[in-house]
Amino acid sequence: MAARSVGGDSHARPAARAAPPYHERVPSRLATLVRVHRPSPAGLALAAGSLVAATLLVWVLEQLLGAPTVAVYLLAVVAVGMGYGSWLAVATAAASFLLYDFFFVPPYYTFAISAPDEWVDLLVFLVVAIAVGRLSALQLQRRREAELRSAEAQAMFAMSRDTATAATALEAAPLLAARLGREAEMARVWIGIGASIPEERVVADSRPGEARPSVATRWTLQPGAADIQPGWIKVRETAVYRRGAGDGREPRRQPRDNESLTVMRVPIAAGGEAIGSLWATRPRGAPFPGRSHSRLIAAAADQLAQSVVRDRLASEATAMEVARQGDALKSALLDSVSHDLRTPLAAIRAAAGSLMDPDVELNPDEARKVADSIDREAQRLSRLVRNMLDLGRIEGGALHPSLELYDLADLVEPVLERVAPALAPSTVEVLIPAELPAVQVDALFVDQILTNLLENAARYAAGKQIRVAAKAVSGEVWLSVGDAGPGVPPAALARLFDRFYRAQRGPGSRSDGGSGIGLAVVKGLADAMGGSAVAGPSSLGGLEIVVRLVAEVEAAIPPGTEQ
Amino acid sequence: MSDGAVILIVEDDELARASIATNLRARGHEVDEAGDVREALRLWDARRPDLILLDLGLPDLDGQAVILRVRREANTPIIVVSARGREEDRVAALDAGADDYLTKPFGLTELHARMRAVLRRAAGPAADTEGRLRLGPVVLDVPRHEVHVGETPVDLTPREYELLKVLLSQPGRVVTAGRLLRAVWGNAYSDESHYLHVYVSRLRRKLAAADASGVAAKLIVAEPGVGYRIVGE
Numbered sequence: 001m002a003a004r005s006v007g008g009d010s011h012a013r014p015a016a017r018a019a020p021p022y023h024e025r026v027p028s029r030l031a032t033l034v035r036v037h038r039p040s041p042a043g044l045a046l047a048a049g050s051l052v053a054a055t056l057l058v059w060v061l062e063q064l065l066g067a068p069t070v071a072v073y074l075l076a077v078v079a080v081g082m083g084y085g086s087w088l089a090v091a092t093a094a095a096s097f098l099l100y101d102f103f104f105v106p107p108y109y110t111f112a113i114s115a116p117d118e119w120v121d122l123l124v125f126l127v128v129a130i131a132v133g134r135l136s137a138l139q140l141q142r143r144r145e146a147e148l149r150s151a152e153a154q155a156m157f158a159m160s161r162d163t164a165t166a167a168t169a170l171e172a173a174p175l176l177a178a179r180l181g182r183e184a185e186m187a188r189v190w191i192g193i194g195a196s197i198p199e200e201r202v203v204a205d206s207r208p209g210e211a212r213p214s215v216a217t218r219w220t221l222q223p224g225a226a227d228i229q230p231g232w233i234k235v236r237e238t239a240v241y242r243r244g245a246g247d248g249r250e251p252r253r254q255p256r257d258n259e260s261l262t263v264m265r266v267p268i269a270a271g272g273e274a275i276g277s278l279w280a281t282r283p284r285g286a287p288f289p290g291r292s293h294s295r296l297i298a299a300a301a302d303q304l305a306q307s308v309v310r311d312r313l314a315s316e317a318t319a320m321e322v323a324r325q326g327d328a329l330k331s332a333l334l335d336s337v338s339h340d341l342r343t344p345l346a347a348i349r350a351a352a353g354s355l356m357d358p359d360v361e362l363n364p365d366e367a368r369k370v371a372d373s374i375d376r377e378a379q380r381l382s383r384l385v386r387n388m389l390d391l392g393r394i395e396g397g398a399l400h401p402s403l404e405l406y407d408l409a410d411l412v413e414p415v416l417e418r419v420a421p422a423l424a425p426s427t428v429e430v431l432i433p434a435e436l437p438a439v440q441v442d443a444l445f446v447d448q449i450l451t452n453l454l455e456n457a458a459r460y461a462a463g464k465q466i467r468v469a470a471k472a473v474s475g476e477v478w479l480s481v482g483d484a485g486p487g488v489p490p491a492a493l494a495r496l497f498d499r500f501y502r503a504q505r506g507p508g509s510r511s512d513g514g515s516g517i518g519l520a521v522v523k524g525l526a527d528a529m530g531g532s533a534v535a536g537p538s539s540l541g542g543l544e545i546v547v548r549l550v551a552e553v554e555a556a557i558p559p560g561t562e563q
Numbered sequence: 564m565s566d567g568a569v570i571l572i573v574e575d576d577e578l579a580r581a582s583i584a585t586n587l588r589a590r591g592h593e594v595d596e597a598g599d600v601r602e603a604l605r606l607w608d609a610r611r612p613d614l615i616l617l618d619l620g621l622p623d624l625d626g627q628a629v630i631l632r633v634r635r636e637a638n639t640p641i642i643v644v645s646a647r648g649r650e651e652d653r654v655a656a657l658d659a660g661a662d663d664y665l666t667k668p669f670g671l672t673e674l675h676a677r678m679r680a681v682l683r684r685a686a687g688p689a690a691d692t693e694g695r696l697r698l699g700p701v702v703l704d705v706p707r708h709e710v711h712v713g714e715t716p717v718d719l720t721p722r723e724y725e726l727l728k729v730l731l732s733q734p735g736r737v738v739t740a741g742r743l744l745r746a747v748w749g750n751a752y753s754d755e756s757h758y759l760h761v762y763v764s765r766l767r768r769k770l771a772a773a774d775a776s777g778v779a780a781k782l783i784v785a786e787p788g789v790g791y792r793i794v795g796e
Contacts, residue, residue, distance in 0.1 A: 375670060407761065410764055
């Protein structure tokens with residue numbers, strides 16, 4: 001049913017094979033070279049032609065010089081040997097011997113030789129001619145081998161370049177399949193990726209769209225098919241293309257060449273682990289491929305295996321890097337906020353504890369004061385949590401601003417009312433001109449931005465002046481919060497919006513440095529609305545943060561809508 | 564504040580519910596407590612409370628179910644409580660008929676203020692016998708199509724007039740942007756909130772300009788991401 005020879009470099013060639021022309025396409029250079037040279041008509045013609053020419057030349061020389069020169073035939077032997085190999089060269093040598101004997105050795109026109117010294121001459125000639133013929137044939141063989149090696153090397157190089165330049169194994173697979181089809185003289189090459197043959201998923205096919213021989217099942221049924229040796233299988237074409245092949249119902253006879261298909265499977269494996277298979281079919285009726293082709297196919301499988309391994313390493317590295325960055329963010333966040341989380345919690349517990357303490361008699365005023373501190377600390381916690389959640393959304397790209405037109409003053413006022421008590425003892429000055437273009441923003445984002453800026457200012461400029469201002473600047477409205485605090489050294493300005501960054505500020509700032517989240521959130525929210533945030537010195541002497549917001553385009557409200 | 568109101572608190576966190584209930588009882592209210600929608604509806608049927616404080620995230624059903632049921636039967640004020648980051652839920656609840664919302668965590672002072680406002684709305688009709696809507700110094704005379712702040716007449720465009728009318732007719736209530744747009748511009752414009760804020764802003768400026776005391780300027784409060792509130796006092 002199926003003949004199978006194991007071993008990629010197997011040269012075992014079923015004997016007595018009539019070779020019908022099987023080159024359906026223009027063969028590659030390698031393919032031409034690999035073809036074993038059989039007595040070709042051209043070789044025979046050259047041999048015959050050169051023998052005739054040599055005979056004529058000897059005759060001419062005999063006429064001119066009066067003595068025949070057998071050495072002329074060596075030219076014919078060399079020509080045939082260099083052009084068509086040893087076999088024909090030896091034959092030419094023998095033919096030369098006979099021709100010279102027949103035409104130029106007395107008695108003429110017989111193969112008999114009368115003079116004994118002629119015998120010696122002719123025998124010496126024969127030995128020399130055979131030797132020369134073989135030497136020149138050897139020359140030819142060397143040249144062919146060298147060309148073969150060079151072609152193979154070029155094909156190998158091209159394949160490794162295919163895999164090297166392709167970004168992934170999946171991209172490399174079709175390139176390799178196509179190249180193998182050309183270089184290794186395969187009718188079809190396809191590549192399946194999967195841990196076992198039945199699980200394989202075809203990722204490349206040099207002839208996509210055509211039905212693939214369903215050899216997989218048959219192959220699995222072969223003894224020792226799970227091993228990682230490459231092998232050839234010869235299958236009847238009708239069986240091959242029938243669904244459910246391998247059910248054992250095919251006639252049990254050796255298929256004839258013209259109805260058989262040679263299918264090769266080279267396992268793709270790395271580190272003993274099966275990754276998939278490289279499948280190749282020979283052209284219909286073609287013999288098993290030669291060493292060189294087998295090597296190419298094996299090399300392609302190795303390249304693919306390496307490529308797959310490389311992909312895996314790369315994706316593992318990416319996953320690790322992502323995880324590492326995520327972990328780094330989380331731990332930085334925790335480091336950064338743990339102090340900020342614990343401080344208000346400690347205050348709340350202390351206050352609640354004193355309210356609960358049966359030994360402490362608080363008058364109503366005192367009790368209210370204690371409760372008030374609980375409330376304020378809880379608010380502080382609440383703001384921190386809000387910023388943490390926002391930072392998470394900014395980092396995760398989950399911010400979806402709903403942009404609408406607002407009068408900036410409408411947005412600023414509620415924030416000031418809400419935050420002002422927490423800003424004491426700082427005083428806030430608001431400079432927002434009445435005629436300001438409307439801003440296109442998410443109101444909640446602006447609320448959060450301003451809250452953070454005011455708290456930040458109050459933290460560093462405690463008891464000093466804070467100024468909230470706005471102005472229109474070419475298509476934008478700049479909302480700024482400046483303070484009279486110690487300011488930030490110019491070198492630190494650029495890093496101010498980095499998350500977890502805490503600038504060293506001079507004396508006068510509060511001891512709690514903040515979490516380093518507030519300004520990062522400000523920038524993230526401003527960016528999400530199509531705006532930006534920049535830091536610089538304030539005219540009040542401290543730090544000024546300017547948030548640039550997209551302004552309404554002039555005359556955006558069509559007059560007609562106003563009826 | 565209207566003492567002795569019956570208040571239904573629907574909240575699944577027991578601790579939070581108990582603290583609010585204790586506080587409200589101390590202020591002279593009668594308080595019913597429910598931890599899920601089923602219990603809430605049972606108490607609604609049993610007692611017909613004067614005000615409902617409703618957390619939207621409940622274990623059995625969405626709090627929205629309570630709003631829909633209550634609104635089918637009565638105009639009882641509902642204040643919705645929700646966590647931040649769920650603005651859509653909030654808007655949906657307001658559109659379904661809730662009066663106001665509070666974002667967790669909130670202070671009790673804030674809660675009392677909101678409760679006062681919605682209870683006052685529920686207590687009296689919006690317009691007086693002569694068809695005038697009145698809020699602080701602002702008077703909107705519906706039959707005459709006129710607006711005064713104190714004694715000063717205010718010249719409003721038709722849209723601004725409509726906006727003010729819608730807002731004044733439900734004092735103390737948060738009106739979502741979608742509702743305002745539908746009421747003033749028509750159903751087709753319910754998603755075009757783009758210019759709404761600018762119109763409201765102009766309306767507010769005109770009211771402010773006519774009022775030296777500064778009270779009128781603060782009557783309309785923006786609720787970012789949700790809509791507007793007319794301060795009910």
